[in-house]
Amino acid sequence: MTGKKIASPQGDALRRRAEDIAREKAARMPENVEALSPEETRRMLHELRVHQIELEMQNEELRRAQAELDGAQFWAHIKAAAAQDGESDAPVCRAVMSDITERKQAEEALRERDIQLKKLTSWVPGMIYQFTKRPDGTYCVPFTTESIKDIFGCSPQDVREDFSPIARTIFPEDFDKVVGSI
DSSP states (O other), X not given: OOOOOOOSHHXXXXXXXXXXXHHHHHHHOOSOGGGSOHHHHHHHHHHHHHHHHHHHHHHHHHHHHHHHHHTXXXXXXXXXXXXXXXXXXXXXXXXXXXXXHHHHHHHHHHHHHHHHHHHHHTTSSSOOEEEEEOTTSOEEEEEEOTTHHHHHSOOHHHHSSOOHHHHTTSOGGXXXXXXXXX
């Protein structure tokens, strides 16, 4: 044996149970250990050593898995509300926790994609944009590259919901022609 001792109450209890089971099995063993030949003794010793190494490897894997679980982090949405207990009318706090890790991972993937898109579009000459005419007849530019600043003197945020920053730069007599060409 390696002489390692499991340092926990659960480990001590597990060891006692294993020793009890080993004694029970030894009592039922029909063969006498002293009657084994040297070759049989070597084979049995080898099997015990291999089994011990297997158990140590399994134990290490369990410890690794436990460490991963102990350190596991996740995103959560917690919603709490004050309420009254149905039996005693005492005030209680009811809380619901939802794991939103997948949503946060998707948001991060979108953020990374947006960064990549910004990098790619920064190399394109001119301006890339999406122009939208709403049902009420108003216009907006929900997406545009940063080069809008150089062309129209406004930011992408300025025109996301309102086309007027661009409209102000167009001569009134050219407005219908410009909008029609987009």
